[in-house]
Amino acid sequence: MERERPAEDDQVERLFAGLVSHGLIVPVDVHGIFGRGAVFEDVLRRVDEMIVRQSAEPAESLTFPPVIDRSVIQRTDYLDSFPQLAGLIYGFLGDHRDAHQLSGRVHRGEPWGELMSLTDVCLNPAACYPLYPTMTGVLPLAGRLVTMLNWVYRREPSPEPTRMQAFRVREFVRAGSPAMVLEWREAWIRRGLDLLRRLGLPAQTEVASDPFFGRVGAVLAEGQRAQQLKFEVVVPVVSDDHPTALCSFNYHQDHFGHAFDIHQDDGSVAHTACLGFGLERVVIALFRHHGFDPDSWPAEVRAEIWC
Amino acid sequence: MARVDEIRSIVAEYGRLGVDVGQVADEDSLYSAGMTSHASVNVMLALEDHFDVEFPERLLHRSTFESILNLDQALAELLDQ
Secondary structure, eight states: OOOOOOHHHHHHHHHHHHHHHSSSSEEEEEHHHEEEHEHHHHHHHHHHHHHHTOOOSSOOOOOOOEEHHHHHHHHHHHHHOOTTTEEEEEEEEOOHHHHHHHHHHHHHOOOOOOGEEEEEEOOOSTTTTGGGGGGOOOOOTTTTEEEEEEEOOOOOOOSTTSSSEEEEEEEEEEEEHHHHHHHHHHHHHHHHHHHHHTTTOOOEEEEOOOOOTTTTTHHHHHHHHHOEEEEEEEOOSSSSSEEEEEEEEEEEETTTHTTTTTEESSSBOOEEEEEEEEEEHHHHHHHHHHHHHGGGOOHHHHHHHHH | OOHHHHHHHHHHHSOOSSSSSGGGGTTTTTTTTOOOOHHHHHHHHHHHHHOOOOOOGGOOOGGGSSSSHOOOHHHHHHHHH
């Protein structure tokens, strides 16, 4: 996972301060969960609509809450791959004595976490995750294409404004045969690159890997790269050397098909791919490249967004 | 048991191959036989426990786990130290 180097700290601070001083974001005491102002939200909503318009074929639209069934992250190896990013939800399941103890500890400033218990939900770590358990069974002959706008959570607090703990992703998921899914992903990689370039962003595609945890993470990341399972469209935001991924395109092969018994019409295990645009990241990249006042953005960029 | 047979039995248990390990030659690709990257990590951790070794960073590559032969060579090097 990339970490800011001292040379990039100035860039990070300038960008964050600029976003704050123009009322685009509102800082809070914890990194990565700032508030969003009205102008920021207006740009985000319009960028989202622009992305949805790019879909060549009609997609079913679904919305899920930002919490999901905890068993989903257990069944998909998420806790093996990314235990450092997961956000579980704990609740108080004790009796009145435990409640009294909890209150006392909280007010005395003592640790109280052990008095809470794991619930059956967790924060959603990826926009597509809540969809797969709903696909169990046999897909239609032409497969399925679903789009969602979901909040996701990753526990990686950072002063860097594009590295948030909670953010929105415009996601598309394609399920079907390997050929169907791969062809769809290829078309979207080109479409995503074209879309960001039309917004005046110096976008490039690259083969990527996820931030797998620990020393074995290197093996998983290398496997992902060797098989070209993940592509990203990146744009320099706080660093030219380490551009920021604004969207990613992931081919899961039959990983989710196996985990949730999703089959094709011929009985074989379905393959899936997803793509996600990090909406806040696209918006922040626009402010970084075109200035903090959208009224002064290049006319052709404005025409794309305010069409 | 010869080392290569011990490796075979660990691959059979943790490699989640799509075929019987007996059908896989020492030099055959385990990935082609259905082993996923996640399964290769489980094989590695099981080998570390069994042989009481730790794979150093320079061996943490996909190719190290590509075949039973590669695993045997990696272990030969680690056990020799």
